[in-house]
Amino acid sequence: MDIIHSEHTHQESFISKYIFSRDHKMIAKQFMITGFTMGFIGIIMSVLFRLQLGWPGERFWINDLLLGSWANGGVIAPDKYLALVTMHGTIMVFFMLTAGLSGTFSNLLIPLQIGARDMASGFINMLSYWIFFISCIVMLVSLGVEGGAASAGWTIYPPLSALPEAIPGSGLGMTLWLVAMALFITSSLIGSLNYIVTIINLRTKGMTFTRLPLTIWSFLVTAILGVLSFPVLLSAVLLLVFDRSFGTSFYLSDIYIGGQALERFGGSPILFEHLFWFLGHPEVYIVLLPSLGITSEIVSTMSRKPIFGYKFMIGSILAIGGLSFIVWGHHMFVTGMNPFLGAVFTITTLLIAIPSAIKVFNYLTTLWRGNIIFSPAMLFSIGLISTFITGGLTGLILGDATLDINVHDTYFVVGHFHIVMGLSAVFGTFAGVYHWFPKMFGKMMNNTWGQIHFWITIVTAYGVFFPMHFLGLAGVPRRYYTNSTFPMFDDFVNLNEIISIFAIIAFLGQLIFLFNFLYSIFKGKKATQNPWNSNTLEWTTPVKHIHGNWPGEIPEVHRWPYDYNKPGYEEFIPQNIPLKEGEIESSH
Amino acid sequence: MENNLSISNYDFSENKKAQEPLLWIGLVSIIMFFAGLTSAVIVSSTSAAWKIFALPNTFWYSSAVIILSSITYQIGFSFIKKNNLKLPKILFISTLILGFAFIYFQYIGLTNLYQQGIYATGNQSTTSSSYFYALTVLHILHLFFGIISLGVVSTKSIMNKYNSNNYSGVKLSLTYWHFLGILWLYLFLFLSIMMSK
Numbered sequence: 001m002d003i004i005h006s007e008h009t010h011q012e013s014f015i016s017k018y019i020f021s022r023d024h025k026m027i028a029k030q031f032m033i034t035g036f037t038m039g040f041i042g043i044i045m046s047v048l049f050r051l052q053l054g055w056p057g058e059r060f061w062i063n064d065l066l067l068g069s070w071a072n073g074g075v076i077a078p079d080k081y082l083a084l085v086t087m088h089g090t091i092m093v094f095f096m097l098t099a100g101l102s103g104t105f106s107n108l109l110i111p112l113q114i115g116a117r118d119m120a121s122g123f124i125n126m127l128s129y130w131i132f133f134i135s136c137i138v139m140l141v142s143l144g145v146e147g148g149a150a151s152a153g154w155t156i157y158p159p160l161s162a163l164p165e166a167i168p169g170s171g172l173g174m175t176l177w178l179v180a181m182a183l184f185i186t187s188s189l190i191g192s193l194n195y196i197v198t199i200i201n202l203r204t205k206g207m208t209f210t211r212l213p214l215t216i217w218s219f220l221v222t223a224i225l226g227v228l229s230f231p232v233l234l235s236a237v238l239l240l241v242f243d244r245s246f247g248t249s250f251y252l253s254d255i256y257i258g259g260q261a262l263e264r265f266g267g268s269p270i271l272f273e274h275l276f277w278f279l280g281h282p283e284v285y286i287v288l289l290p291s292l293g294i295t296s297e298i299v300s301t302m303s304r305k306p307i308f309g310y311k312f313m314i315g316s317i318l319a320i321g322g323l324s325f326i327v328w329g330h331h332m333f334v335t336g337m338n339p340f341l342g343a344v345f346t347i348t349t350l351l352i353a354i355p356s357a358i359k360v361f362n363y364l365t366t367l368w369r370g371n372i373i374f375s376p377a378m379l380f381s382i383g384l385i386s387t388f389i390t391g392g393l394t395g396l397i398l399g400d401a402t403l404d405i406n407v408h409d410t411y412f413v414v415g416h417f418h419i420v421m422g423l424s425a426v427f428g429t430f431a432g433v434y435h436w437f438p439k440m441f442g443k444m445m446n447n448t449w450g451q452i453h454f455w456i457t458i459v460t461a462y463g464v465f466f467p468m469h470f471l472g473l474a475g476v477p478r479r480y481y482t483n484s485t486f487p488m489f490d491d492f493v494n495l496n497e498i499i500s501i502f503a504i505i506a507f508l509g510q511l512i513f514l515f516n517f518l519y520s521i522f523k524g525k526k527a528t529q530n531p532w533n534s535n536t537l538e539w540t541t542p543v544k545h546i547h548g549n550w551p552g553e554i555p556e557v558h559r560w561p562y563d564y565n566k567p568g569y570e571e572f573i574p575q576n577i578p579l580k581e582g583e584i585e586s587s588h
Numbered sequence: 589m590e591n592n593l594s595i596s597n598y599d600f601s602e603n604k605k606a607q608e609p610l611l612w613i614g615l616v617s618i619i620m621f622f623a624g625l626t627s628a629v630i631v632s633s634t635s636a637a638w639k640i641f642a643l644p645n646t647f648w649y650s651s652a653v654i655i656l657s658s659i660t661y662q663i664g665f666s667f668i669k670k671n672n673l674k675l676p677k678i679l680f681i682s683t684l685i686l687g688f689a690f691i692y693f694q695y696i697g698l699t700n701l702y703q704q705g706i707y708a709t710g711n712q713s714t715t716s717s718s719y720f721y722a723l724t725v726l727h728i729l730h731l732f733f734g735i736i737s738l739g740v741v742s743t744k745s746i747m748n749k750y751n752s753n754n755y756s757g758v759k760l761s762l763t764y765w766h767f768l769g770i771l772w773l774y775l776f777l778f779l780s781i782m783m784s785k
Contacts, residue, residue: 120606189617197609231617235624239722247709248718250628253637266637266715271628278624 012547020130022122023547027129028108029440032433034129035100038136040514042091047507049084052076054500056482070148078481079168082151085479086169087143089154090177094184095139097287097425099132102226105290105432106195106219108440112538113213115204115555117548120197128191135183142176150177153479155276158251158269162243165257178241185230185237192226195219204537206557210314211575213536213561214307217314218293221321222286228325229282236275243267270335277328284421285324289317291428292359292388295381297561298435299363301534302378303370304571306562306586309362316355316362323352333401334408342401349399356392360385371565375532376450380431383458384424391420394469409479412472415465423461430457430513437517438531442543443524449516456509463502467495535561535574559585604756611760615767618730622771625723629782632715639714640783644700650693651776657686658769661738664745665762671752673745680742683765687735690772694728716783723775727768734768737761 012021021027048067051060052075059074070080107125111118119125142149151169152160160166161174199220203212239250247264251272255262300307307313329337329345337345363385372378394416397403407413430453437445472478476489483489483496530539537557541549555576563573563586579585632638664679698721707713708721741761744750750758 118603120603120610124610193610193613193617196613197606201606201609202603227613227617228620231621232624235621235628238726239625239628242709242718242722247711248713248722249715250632250718253635263711266635267632268635271631274631275624275628 020126022118022126023545024107024111024119024122024125025440025545025549027125028104030129031099031103031107031132032440034133034136035096035103038091038139039096039100040510041140042088042096043507043510045084045088045091047503048076049081049088050500050503052081052481053483054497056484079151080148081481082153082167082479083143083149083169083173086150086153086156087139090150090181091139092422093154093283093287094181095136097422097429098188098283099184101287101425101429101432102219102222102290103129103132103191104429105215105294105436106191106223108436109213109215109538110195110198110219111202112439112541112549113216113536113561114199114202115207115537115557116198116202117550117554119194120202121194124190124194128187128194131183131187131190135180135187138176138183139180142173142180145172145176147171147173149173155273155280156240157276158240158243158272159255162240162251162269163255163257163262164244175244178237178244181237182234185234188226189230192223192230195223196227199223204554204557207575210311211557211560213293214296214310214313214317215290215293215536217317218289218296221317222289225282225286225289225321225324229279229286232275233279236272236279239275240272270332273332273335274328277331278325280331281328282321282324284417285320287425288421288428289320291384291425291431292317294428294432294435295363295384297536298377298381298431299366299385300562300564301435301532302373302375302381303367304373304564305366305370306564306566307362308365309358310560310562312358313362316358319355320352323348323355327352327399330399330401330404333404339401346399346401350396352399353392353396356388360389360392374451375434376445376447376454377431377435379451379454380427380434380457383454384427384431386458387419387423387427387461390466391416391418391424395420407472409477410472411468411476411478414478415468415472418465418468419461423465427457430454433517435532436538437520438527438543439538439541441521441524442527442545443520444527444531445520445524446516449512453509453512453516456512457506460502460506460509464499464506467499471495530574533572535563535572537575540574540576562586607756607760608763611763615764618767618771622723622726622775625719625726626775626778629719629723629778632719633782633785635715637715638785639716640785641701641704641706641717643720643780643783644697646693646697646700647776650690650697651773653686653690653693654769654772657683657690658766660686661762661765665755665758668745668750668755668758669752673748673751676750677742677745680738680745684735684738684742687731687738687765691728691731691735694724698724720779720783723779727772727775730771731768734761734765737764 017023018026021030044066048063051058051063057075061074063071063074063076067076067080070077076084147168149169150156150161150173151167152174156174156177160170164171164174199216242248243251249264249267251269252262252264252267255264296307296313327345327349329341330349333342394412397407398413398416434445434450437443471492474489474492476483476492483492527543529543537555540555542551557575558578559573559575561575563569565571566573566586569583660679661683664676664683667676667679701717701720705712706717708718738761741758744757
């Protein structure tokens with residue numbers, strides 16, 4: 001059956017093809033465009049508050065232009081600074097790095113790489129995107145309401161989030177934040193259900209679990225983490241809504257406002273922290289694992305070598321996923337936690353170093369003596385390995401109760417999680433976009449601009465976050481509007497300026513990516529069916545998308561996805577090529 | 589694993605094979621939601637402000653009703669599988685009525701608590717009473733979807749849409765209904781223990 005014939009069997013209108021599409025590839029693009037737009041907004045926010053941190057009290061026309069009444073005279077108001085920090089964190093963690101990353105690549109790659117016509121439920125998939133879209137709108141609307149957006153930090157600890165009268169951002173802005181997050185959680189949950197069921201039920205013939213690409217393993221574990229942890233956040237958010245709107249006291253006790261005791265008692269803000277971080281820590285891996293999966297695929301393909309230690313890589317993904325549920329207490333070492341419990345959380349946290357180190361070791365051994373092609377995707381993958389190591393090492397300090405207490409709530413923490421979680425996930429996202437752009441749009445991205453984008457990004461990213469560790473070690477606290485009123489931090493004024501300059505250059509560097517992305521969609525070189533000579537099934541589909549992916553029958557799988565430079569055989573052997581006579585299937 | 593279906597035979601509307609696993613994983617997420625809430629109850633119960641109170645007997649009646657509804661639904665389902673299509677109509681409608689009866693008894697139980705001065709919100713409420721109301725109402729919210737599915741199943745049954753070869757919709761709804769029954773029994777047992785600590 002040819003492509004033309006199959007298109008005739010499944011006619012779609014403009015609305016059903018581009019708006020309310022049930023085709024996973026279109027939904028992937030919708031997630032990507034929406035998630036990246038949110039990410040762009042989140043990054044702009046960070047540049048604006050970095051202006052304040054680098055040059056406190058200075059007037060900037062850009063603040064006037066973009067923030068209006070939030071920055072009268074070009075200087076961000078202190079309460080609006082908190083709103084910007086809160087919204088930056090929320091948007092980047094959830095809307096960009098959870099939905100933008102996982103929503104894009106899980107949707108794009110799961111059916112294509114396992115050999116399925118589409119997701120288990122196209123309707124649920126469509127619903128997942130549109131609920132996400134509405135949550136984005138609600139979150140953005142919260143920026144414009146009276147009192148401003150939520151300002152309690154992305155972790156929205158009570159009582160700032162539980163009492164509408166606490167600070168300006170605790171009013172309608174906080175309510176909309178909660179509504180947006182409830183919608184976001186719903187979207188993420190039903191999306192995850194779909195991913196899991198699709199991977200378990202709809203694999204093509206021969207696609208056993210030990211022949212699955214590591215991308216799929218990472219998406220599967222990510223989805224499982226989502227299904228198990230997001231409902232707990234939803235329960236925490238609901239109790240918070242009850243406290244805010246219905247007068248309960250789940251998180252409130254012994255609160256004094258203006259010297260007056262609040263007539264709410266019996267609750268505990270620490271309870272919220274437990275519930276929040278039960279999601280919050282798995283969330284780190286919800287954003288990180290897809291990037292690690294993407295990196296595994298790209299490192300092997302672009303090194304023209306089989307991934308080293310395939311089964312250990314799977315074991316590591318499972319171990320990281322499992323351990324992520326028993327480490328949440330390391331975010332709460334300073335809450336008066338019993339020291340014995342602190343020791344338990346220290347041990348479980350440090351255990352994560354083992355599977356993480358296995359992954360790093362396997363990436364490096366895959367690269368070792370590989371015939372490396374330094375495409376932008378490969379550069380960003382190597383960048384991820386770098387940030388995973390450097391950020392992971394500082395994680396050892398924060399995971400140890402005795403060391404963490406010294407740097408808790410300082411810029412050390414900001415530097416750590418931005419490198420290990422933020423940069424790693426962003427690098428994985430960029431790597432994925434560069435690598436699978438031909439599959440998404442049938443065009444190639446410009447290689448030179450991609451290389452320039454990478455070098456600007458990695459240099460400036462380290463330029464921003466590496467010095468923050470020194471600020472933190474010196475005791476500079478995070479979330480402060482300005483440190484210029486504390487003489488003890490005077491020595492760090494220049495460092496803050498340098499960080500802000502790097503942040504501005506980093507932002508400008510992303511404009512190169514944006515230009516390359518948009519230009520390539522319309523004017524890019526046409527892609528061939530398998531431009532990277534890769535083994536996975538997505539490259540056996542036609543360049544021109546069809547709903548159902550393969551015009552004829554779904555290919556059968558005969559081998560694992562990493563048969564590169566197999567001694568005595570071709571340079572690469574796609575998964576759908578049967579074993580030759582006498583050929584032994586590669587040992588994993 | 590998926591058969592090598594040709595695209596011309598593929599049904600793009602929904603993949604029926606995946607509906608049951610979708611439901612089961614959905615149930616796991618609901619379990620985690622209530623696990624989060626009941627964990628919160630355990631943490632809060634260690635507070636000095638935790639107040640105990642006796643639960644009205646009405647909740648025993650509602651528990652009996654939801655067990656009975658599961659039985660009638662299960663029997664109706666087994667008749668469908670045997671292609672006996674008359675009795676299931678009565679049994680499914682009976683289950684629907686029992687579902688409404690459960691909600692009614694829950695409402696009466698909560699009203700009794702309110703009349704005893706045990707409030708859900710406000711200055712006179714306590715965290716224990718707030719939890720009791722919250723968990724009960726959240727369970728009813730989940731039950732609401734079960735009632736909708738029961739309504740659909742009952743209607744389709746009356747229209748003779750089910751038989752021994754076509755009962756997947758009933759099976760999905762039945763699984764969810766049993767789950768809601770077990771969930772309530774767990775919540776009732778758990779809250780009874782926590783409210784008497």
